[in-house]
Amino acid sequence: MSAVTPPTRVLIVEDSAVSVALLTELINSDPALQVVGIATDGVAAVAAAERLRPDVITMDIHMPRLDGFGATRRIMEECPTRIVIVTASLVPDEVAAGFRVLESGALALIGKPQGPGHPLFEATREELLRTIKTMAEVKVVRRRAPREGDAQPPRSVRASQFETRLVAIGASTGGPLALQAILSRLAPGIGAPIAIVQHISSGFSDGFAQWLAQASNHAVRVAAHGDTLQPGVAYVAPAGLQFTVQADCRAALVDAPPEHGFKPSVSCLFRSVAEQFGPQAIGVLLTGMGRDGAQELDAMRRAGALTIAQDKASAVVHGMPGEAVKLGAAVHVMAPETIALTLNRLLIRDSTQ
Numbered sequence: 001m002s003a004v005t006p007p008t009r010v011l012i013v014e015d016s017a018v019s020v021a022l023l024t025e026l027i028n029s030d031p032a033l034q035v036v037g038i039a040t041d042g043v044a045a046v047a048a049a050e051r052l053r054p055d056v057i058t059m060d061i062h063m064p065r066l067d068g069f070g071a072t073r074r075i076m077e078e079c080p081t082r083i084v085i086v087t088a089s090l091v092p093d094e095v096a097a098g099f100r101v102l103e104s105g106a107l108a109l110i111g112k113p114q115g116p117g118h119p120l121f122e123a124t125r126e127e128l129l130r131t132i133k134t135m136a137e138v139k140v141v142r143r144r145a146p147r148e149g150d151a152q153p154p155r156s157v158r159a160s161q162f163e164t165r166l167v168a169i170g171a172s173t174g175g176p177l178a179l180q181a182i183l184s185r186l187a188p189g190i191g192a193p194i195a196i197v198q199h200i201s202s203g204f205s206d207g208f209a210q211w212l213a214q215a216s217n218h219a220v221r222v223a224a225h226g227d228t229l230q231p232g233v234a235y236v237a238p239a240g241l242q243f244t245v246q247a248d249c250r251a252a253l254v255d256a257p258p259e260h261g262f263k264p265s266v267s268c269l270f271r272s273v274a275e276q277f278g279p280q281a282i283g284v285l286l287t288g289m290g291r292d293g294a295q296e297l298d299a300m301r302r303a304g305a306l307t308i309a310q311d312k313a314s315a316v317v318h319g320m321p322g323e324a325v326k327l328g329a330a331v332h333v334m335a336p337e338t339i340a341l342t343l344n345r346l347l348i349r350d351s352t353q
Contacts, residue, residue, distance in 0.1 A: 042066025095207020170266025172288025174316025266293030279304025298329030
């Protein structure tokens, strides 16, 4: 007989009794998950993490005694654990603050599930359970700041004979920090716009763009339908719409079905870039679970684009870039810091020209 896989042990950190009850019910409803403890403030969370050694922690932000920022930092210093930030706020400033917790070591930020009877109940319930299960498979490591000397663009990377008009980047789990690592290292004068699909909870797009701009010191905007994408600016796909780019470099937001379970999906963006830009594009597929964007990165490669996948060592989840590597879709495989230096080398244009 095969051994029975024990359930993923979850610690809930939340000061609202209503939210505790809902989270407990939803998590325990999945036989692969088990709530093993509840902490109602950050100080108790640190103690419970040390005592219970859960597989995953769901962490609220606003709590008495010690907030989610402080609790996350202390847990990652004292007993590193997989942490998912779960927040109810859709205010951009507060969502941006939530993303800053990722800099302290949390792995993901999602919205609190809606209650039974709400139109989004099933979708938010599924996102919670899927995220916890995904995080349970992530190796817990103490993060180190990359040394700039570690990143060197490979000599084999050559600029296309065609002018690069667009960089398209796709990311999921672990993507925010990978994107921050890339954008923060881009030099002034990048001669192409950057179109980004990051899998994200509904209502989080504005706060995510705000955090990413602040964390990277790079111009970041949420894409709007009809926007002409400007060189040197990163455009983030809004949640709930598919992000495509037209041949004239205008954003087209489409209310099309999800692909690979996501809306926006990387596959939709990459497919449009392959069709409209061919060899005048660069495609980058970053960390994330599943296959979203892998085949479409290959379509970009076959259309003549330069294609890059994040390497396994730096990826929180190597699913998406790993699938691209298996397909032969990625011409180059690099860490985010090296991706940034490569883009700098290929895209910085002489201002005197």
